Amino acid sequence: MGMARQREAYGAFYEGDFGLSALAARLHASTGPVDPPTALGLAADVAGLGDGEGAVELGTDVRLLLESAVPDEALRTVWRAATGGRFDPAEHGTDVRGWLRRLAERYPARVREAVPRHWSLLPPPxxxxxxxxxxxxxxxRASAAEGGAFTDLPFAGLPGAxxxxxxxADADLALRLYLRVLKTRRVTVGKPQFDRLAALDERLAYPGPLLYDDLAVRWPPVDPARRDAEGDFGLTELAFRFAGPWHEDVPRQVLERAVAADEAGQTPGSAAAALLQDALRLLESPVPSGTIVTVWGAASEQGYDIERAGLDGRAWLRAVAAACRDHLALxxxxxxxRTVPVRAELAGAVLDVLGESAPGLAGRTVSPHAHPLPAPVVAEAVARVVTEADPDLGFRLLVRLLAVLAVPLTEERYARFRTLAERFGHGTWHVSEALELLVRQE
Structure with missing residues (x-):
């Protein structure tokens, strides 16, 4: 091994790929013949990323390879696979190491200088x-074991390279070049491998698009019972999008964005299926339309008053369900x-935390200056959702209500909300994003 890489929170510097893997991507995407001057121009673009900080990663990648014992043929194999053969230095009178030396002259490896304050908020991994x-x-090796496009000729030695x-040389660089090869050669990965790659992505503090942009994934079927969203989802996530005193966008546009808002690790259509599940749960329940209006108004902070728009609660849910079905059809x-079985055994636990929240809700009002909703009235509506429709949705509505009203929590009560969310199978960030800032320091 040669020089060591200076670790950075890359997501604070870049919006996507960087370094040699970003250069390989630009070469692969280029149209027309690529000669050395064109390739050097694309390298200059990569060096300019992050207000010029891209030169640091590009220079480091180059020096790590030049100072390594990686065989020349291995370097050529990886470079050709990553660029889709768009620029082979051997066709221009040099080899890959000769090309790397040209880059090293322009972008010498160096330690990053003082980092601007807004970039330093994320600590290096x-x-x-x-x-x-x-x-x-x-x-x-997992990709090589599947064979096919990852190992066929002329790249039979690619996994070993x-x-x-x-x-x-450097595992960070190898990972980025490996991802680039997967994307260039359209190699699909299964969901378990995608999750492992996402964990590596997070450990290295990459910008998210570096992993998921253009990566082909074999997704499992859409299943509303599979809770793989890290944050909020369904009707409460939709209500959050409408929160606030006014909106530039028409409701239909907000709704269309919500149904398409799958997280990076979710099967396409998961967000729409979860939202449809909530809508159907309420539509098929005996919960009165007025109760639906109340919980929607509280969760959305009256940002979209459906009654003023000429809709009752069930008419709005039918519109939501239709948007979900339209997106899922695509x-x-x-x-x-389908509706999955409710977690009826958790209704009592939700009602317990709802009852414990009553003192903090007393005297508070959602949207007190326009269409006010007294918090105790909302709490009663949430209780009906818990007992007559779905304890899971009722719990999320309660979490949303506490966040909207900024009700202070003790560490003990906050821990109970975290535990209950885990029992429902909610993602890591659902409760913490909503309530963590409300915890009183004893």
Whole structure:
């Protein structure tokens, strides 16, 4: 191994890929013949990323390869695969190391200078380099085991070449070049491998698009019972999008964005299926339309007054359900909407935390200056949702109500909300994003 990489929170500097892997992506996407001057121009674009900080990562990537013991043929194999053969230095009178030396002259490896304050908010990741190398090599081998487009000619030595970069140069660079190869050669990955790659992405503090942009994933079927959203979802997430005193967008546009708002690790259509589940749950329940109006008004902070728009609660839910079905018909045409069994055994636990919240809700009002909703009235409506429709949705409505009204919480009560969210299978960030700032320091 040669020089060490200076670890950074890359997501604070870049919006997507960077360094040599970003250059490979630009070469692959280029149209027309690519000669050395054109390639150097694209390298200058990569160096200019992050207000010029891209030159640091590009120079570091280059120097790590030049100072490594990675065989020349391995470098050429990876470079051709990552660029889709769009720029092979051997066709221009040099080899890959000669091309890298030209880049090194322009972008010498250097330590990053003082980081602007707004970039320094994210701490650099602490990485166990040996563990990282082992994990990256494991993913390369997982793809190689599936064969096909990852190992066919003329890239029969590709897995070993990528492993050599991980073990002899830098695992961070090897991972980015491996991802670039997957995307360039349209190699699909299964959901379990995508989740492992996402964990690596998070550990290295990459910008999210570096992983998921253009990566082909074999997604499992849409399933509203599978809770893989990290944050809020369904009707409460939709209400959050409408929160506030006014909106530039018409409701239909907000709704269309919400039904398409799948998280990076979700099967396309998951957000729409979860929202449809909530809508159907209420539509098929005995919960009165007026109660639906109340919980919607509180969760959305009266940002979209459906009654003023000429809709009652059920008419609004039918419009929501129709938007969900339209989106699912596009992204998951084989999906058959269904309602999954409610977690009725958790209704008592939700009512308990709702009752414990009553003192904090007393005297508070949602949207006190326009269409006021007294918090105790909303709490009664939430209780009806819990007992007559779905304890899961009722719990999310309660969490949303506490966040809207900024009701202070003790550490003990906050812990109970976290525990209950885990029992429902909610994502890591659902409760913490909504309530963590409300916890009183004792």
């Amino acid at each position: 602490v990485i166990d380099e040996a563990e990282l190398r082992a994990d990256v090599v494991a993913e390369i 990528l492993e050599a970069i991980a073990e002899e 992204v998951a045409p084989g999906y058959e909407p």
